[in-house]
Structures are given as C-alpha cells and as structure tokens.
Amino acid sequence: MSRKEDYEQRAEALIMPVIEANHFELVDVEFVKEAGTRYLRLYIDKEGGITIDDCELVSRAFGELLDREDFIEESYILEVSSPGLGRPLKKDKDFARSIGSEVEIRLFKPLSKEKKEKEFFGILKSYDEGHVTIEQEDGSELTLEREAIALIRLAFDF
16 A cells, blocks of 8 residues: 555544544545645535535534644645535445436546547446446446546536
8 A cells, every 4th residue: 555545544433433423524524735744634515515614614623633633744725625526436336326427437548549539528327337328428338447447527518
C-alpha cells in the first residue's frame, strides 16, 4: 500500500464516527499534490445537500482529530466540501444510486489504435467489480473495464 493510500484509509477511519454521528455520507477522501502543495480533501454529502456549516463542523472536528493522531508526515491543507455536480462515481453505492442516469466516462487510453476515442457518454445500465456497462445514444451497449476508466461521473448539461 502506498503512503497516499495509507493516509486516505487512516483519515477515513478517523473521520467516520463524526460523519455517522451527523448523518452525513463520506463520498471520498483524497490526499493529492497540486502545484507543489499537498491537500487532504474530504467530500461529504447528505440528503438535501451539504451546507457551509456542515463543512465547517466536519473540518473543525477532523482538524482536532488529525492534530491528536498526527500520522501525516508532510505539511498539507485540509479541505472539506460537497462533491458538487461533477461528483465522480467511485464506490459501489455511487454506481447503484446512478443506475439509469447519464454518465460521462473518460478512459486512461483509447480503446483501440483505430478509434482514438477516450470519452463516452451513455446511460449507466450495470456495473460489477470489474466492468461498467452503458447504453450509448444509438442504443448499443458498451462494456468497459473499470481499470481502464480514469473518471466516471454523472453527466450534466447547462
């Protein structure tokens, strides 16, 4: 397990009692480096949506827990937010909730050398541990390996 994965798993275990006590959902935890700065990000949600007060409550509680446990060696910025409209599907519950919804999928690399396509849109039909199946606009079904998917999220139009 990488240090990043270890930090994310330990952070998730540490915050879960606060999440559950407030009837929130922990959507994701990520420890990333962007423009030379490390971030520990929590994405939370609840029925009806997350407010700034909800984020503040979790941030304060989590900050105190992190200070006490002090398991992250690097300096970092803690962020707590809603997953927003571009919410990625990562866990089985995310996929289950999104069956029948339109999704956008981006692959790490094209499916073939002939077709350079890396982006697909369609209705999420099914998923399992290794595959995701969508119904494309023309009615055909496309099954993709989950390992090949860089990003899958709900599609939205403006």
